[in-house]
Amino acid sequence: MASAPVLLSKRALIDRSYLEHRARLLDVASFLDRVERAGGEGADDFRMRAFHACCALLIDGKPDRTQRILELLSDHTREPIAHAHTKSATGAVPPTSAGAR
Amino acid sequence: MYIDPHIHMVSRTTDDYQRMALAGCVAITEPAFWAGYDRSSPQGFHDYFRQLTDTEPKRAAQYGIRHHTWLCINPKEAEDPVFAREVIALIPNFLACESVLGIGEIGLNKNSRNELEILEAHLDLAAKHNLMVLVHTPHLEDKLKGTRLIMDAIRNQGRLDPGRVLIDHVEEHTVGMVLERGFWAGMTLYPDTKCTPQRAVDIFEMHGTERLWINSAGDWGQSDPLAVPKAQLEMRARGHCESNIRKVSFENPLAFLSQSGRFKIS
Numbered sequence: 001m002a003s004a005p006v007l008l009s010k011r012a013l014i015d016r017s018y019l020e021h022r023a024r025l026l027d028v029a030s031f032l033d034r035v036e037r038a039g040g041e042g043a044d045d046f047r048m049r050a051f052h053a054c055c056a057l058l059i060d061g062k063p064d065r066t067q068r069i070l071e072l073l074s075d076h077t078r079e080p081i082a083h084a085h086t087k088s089a090t091g092a093v094p095p096t097s098a099g100a101r
Numbered sequence: 102m103y104i105d106p107h108i109h110m111v112s113r114t115t116d117d118y119q120r121m122a123l124a125g126c127v128a129i130t131e132p133a134f135w136a137g138y139d140r141s142s143p144q145g146f147h148d149y150f151r152q153l154t155d156t157e158p159k160r161a162a163q164y165g166i167r168h169h170t171w172l173c174i175n176p177k178e179a180e181d182p183v184f185a186r187e188v189i190a191l192i193p194n195f196l197a198c199e200s201v202l203g204i205g206e207i208g209l210n211k212n213s214r215n216e217l218e219i220l221e222a223h224l225d226l227a228a229k230h231n232l233m234v235l236v237h238t239p240h241l242e243d244k245l246k247g248t249r250l251i252m253d254a255i256r257n258q259g260r261l262d263p264g265r266v267l268i269d270h271v272e273e274h275t276v277g278m279v280l281e282r283g284f285w286a287g288m289t290l291y292p293d294t295k296c297t298p299q300r301a302v303d304i305f306e307m308h309g310t311e312r313l314w315i316n317s318a319g320d321w322g323q324s325d326p327l328a329v330p331k332a333q334l335e336m337r338a339r340g341h342c343e344s345n346i347r348k349v350s351f352e353n354p355l356a357f358l359s360q361s362g363r364f365k366i367s
C-alpha cells in the first residue's frame with residue numbers, strides 16, 4: 001500500500017492541525033452532553049449507540065481508526081433487500097436490519 | 102489547472118462557473134442524477150438530457166470550461182423498473198452527441214432488487230454501445246454492501262473492462278477493494294458526508310495516486326464547487342510535489358476520460 005509517505009513530521013502535523021481538531025473534539029463532547037441533557041424520546045437511539053461504540057475505537061490504540069469506524073457503521077449483509085422503502089440513509093445500521101453489528 | 106470530473110452544474114449558478122474558471126478549472130463532466138424530487142414522466146428526463154447535452158455546454162463555454170456529460174436514470178428513481186426502462190430507452194437518442202461520454206452515474210442507493218435490475222440494464226446498454234461507465238456508490242451505512250454488489254454485477258455481466266469504469270464516492274473502507282479489482286476510484290469531497298480534502302490526501306498517502314481522482318460532486322445539497330482546488334491546497338500544505346497534485350487533479354481524470362475518444366479540454 002503506502003506508495004506516497006506522510007511527508008510532514010508528527011510535530012508539524014500537530015502544529016498545523018491540533019487546534020482545529022481540539023475544537024472538533026469539544027463539538028463531539030458538547031453534542032453528547034446536549035443529547036444527555038435533552039428530554040423526550042431517543043435515550044436508546046441506535047445511532048447514538050453506534051456513535052458511542054465509534055468513540056471507543058478512537059482510544060483503543062490500534063491503527064486504521066477511520067476505516068474501522070466506517071465498517072462499524074456499515075451494513076454487512078450481502079443480499080439485496082426486497083424493496084427500497086426510503087431513499088435516505090441514517091449513518092448507522094438500523095436495528096431492524098439484519099446487517100446490524 | 103484542474104478538471105472536476107463529477108459536478109452537477111444544473112444545480113449551480115453561473116457565478117460558480119466563473120469562480121471555478123478563476124480557480125483553474127478547464128473541463129468538467131456532469132453525470133445525470135436525482136433532482137431532489139422524482140420526475141413524473143420519462144418526458145421529464147428527455148428535457149433533463151437536453152439540458153445536459155445542450156444548455157450546460159453553452160453555459161460552461163462562456164467561462165472557457167469544456168462541459169461533458171453522462172446519461173442514465175439515477176438509482177434513487179430506479180425502484181419502479183417499468184418507468185426506469187422507459188427512461189433508459191431514451192438514452193440512445195442522445196448518444197450521437199459529442200459531449201456524451203457514457204452511462205452514469207448509475208449504481209445503487211438502498212441496495213434493493215429493483216435498483217440492481219436497473220443497474221444491470223444500464224450495464225447492458227453500456228456494453229452494447231461500447232460506452233464508459235461512471236458509478237455512484239450508496240450513502241453512509243449502505244456504501245460497503247452496495248460497492249460489493251455493484252462490482253459483482255459488473256463482473257457477472259462480463260462485457261465491461263474495469264479500466265473503463267470509475268467507481269465514485271469511495272472512502273477508507275471501500276477504496277482498497279475497488280482498486281484491487283482493476284476499477285478506477287473517485288473520492289468525493291463533501292463537507293458532511295463522504296470525504297474531506299484532508300481525508301482524500303490521507304488516502305493518496307496510503308493507496309498511492311494510480312487510478313484515483315477527486316471531485317466536488319457539487320449539487321443542490323451542501324457541497325462545494327471549489328472542493329478540488331481546496332484539495333490541491335491541502336496537498337501543497339502537506340508537502341506533496343506539484344507533479345503529484347497535477348496527477349490527481351488533472352492527469353488522472355484526463356487519462357481515464359480520454360478513453361471515451363470524446364473528452365476535450367479547452
Ligand SMILES: [Zn+2]
Pocket residue numbers: 107109132134206237318
Ligand atoms: Zn453525483
